[in-house]
Amino acid sequence: xxxxxxxxxxSIVATFERVTGASAEFMFTFDDIxxxxxxxxxxxxxxxxxxxxWDSHESVAFPPHSGNQVAYSWxxxxxxxxxxxxxxxxxYISVQLxxxxxxxxxxxxxxxxxxxxxxxxxxxxPITFSSPGGSLAxxxxxxxxxxxxxxxxxxxxxxxxxxxxxxxIGIEPMAAPVIVAICYIVIGLARKKGRGxxxx
Ligand SMILES: [Ca+2]
Numbered sequence: 001x002x003x004x005x006x007x008x009x010x011s012i013v014a015t016f017e018r019v020t021g022a023s024a025e026f027m028f029t030f031d032d033i034x035x036x037x038x039x040x041x042x043x044x045x046x047x048x049x050x051x052x053x054w055d056s057h058e059s060v061a062f063p064p065h066s067g068n069q070v071a072y073s074w075x076x077x078x079x080x081x082x083x084x085x086x087x088x089x090x091x092y093i094s095v096q097l098x099x100x101x102x103x104x105x106x107x108x109x110x111x112x113x114x115x116x117x118x119x120x121x122x123x124x125x126p127i128t129f130s131s132p133g134g135s136l137a138x139x140x141x142x143x144x145x146x147x148x149x150x151x152x153x154x155x156x157x158x159x160x161x162x163x164x165x166x167x168x169i170g171i172e173p174m175a176a177p178v179i180v181a182i183c184y185i186v187i188g189l190a191r192k193k194g195r196g197x198x199x200x
Contacts, residue, residue: 026086028156031067038071045082045158050075056152065092065124065154072152073141080139080156088159089139090128093118096150101143105129108137115142124154134162 026044030053038047050073057068064070085108095101101118113136114129129136136158141151 024159024161026158026160028071029066030069030071030154030156031064035069044084044160045080047071048073048075048077048079048081050078051080054152061096061123062094062152063123070094070152070154071156074148076148078141078148082137082158084160085131085135085137086158086160087132087134087136087162088128088130089136089157090126091139091156092124092126092154093141094123094125094152094154095147096121097146099143099145099147099150101141101147101151103127104140104142105131105136106138106140107131107135110138118151132162 028042028045030038033041033053035053035055037049038051038053039049040046051071052073053069053071054062055068056062056070057064062070089105091103093101093103095118098120102115103118104115105113107113113131116127116129118125118127139156141147141153143151
């Protein structure tokens with residue numbers, strides 16, 4: 001019975017590790033290519049022709065989230081399109097003026113899966129979106145007025161495999177102490193059972 005308790009605990013720990021395991025991911029920091037047009041410098045993704053990198057480390061309005069460089073586009077119809085649709089995308093966006101900025105996530109038919117309004121004058125505002133069916137094909141920054149001159153993004157990441165979701169993820173910050181408590185109870189009961197103590 002004690003062995004059974006240990007096995008139960010090991011299975012709980014294995015489940016917890018499965019929750020926190022990293023999925024295959026692309027990461028674009030924009031620090032590993034020269035300042036200028038992005039063009040076809042990155043694999044697995046196509047940036048529309050107006051996308052450029054910029055050394056913004058001295059900029060107050062557009063500080064990088066990583067390294068010295070960020071990316072921006074002067075196009076109204078700007079697009080970041082993955083060769084194969086992905087399951088999750090995250091990025092950081094900075095915007096300067098009190099215009100409307102929206103980050104839109106599109107499927108391969110340009111259908112809107114999700115869009116989020118960026119708060120005014122944000123600096124490295126985090127946005128993430130998950131597509132459980134893996135149909136996220138394109139990321140686009142939209143807005144009104146001269147929005148296309150007043151935003152940058154950094155640290156664009158995309159998951160090409162689904163992110164594992166199980167109930168334990170909801171208590172992740174407490175997962176370690178919870179697992180220890182469950183193991184303590186399970187092994188304790190198993191030891192009592194092993195000693196022939198009957199629990200009425
Ligand atoms: Ca960067």
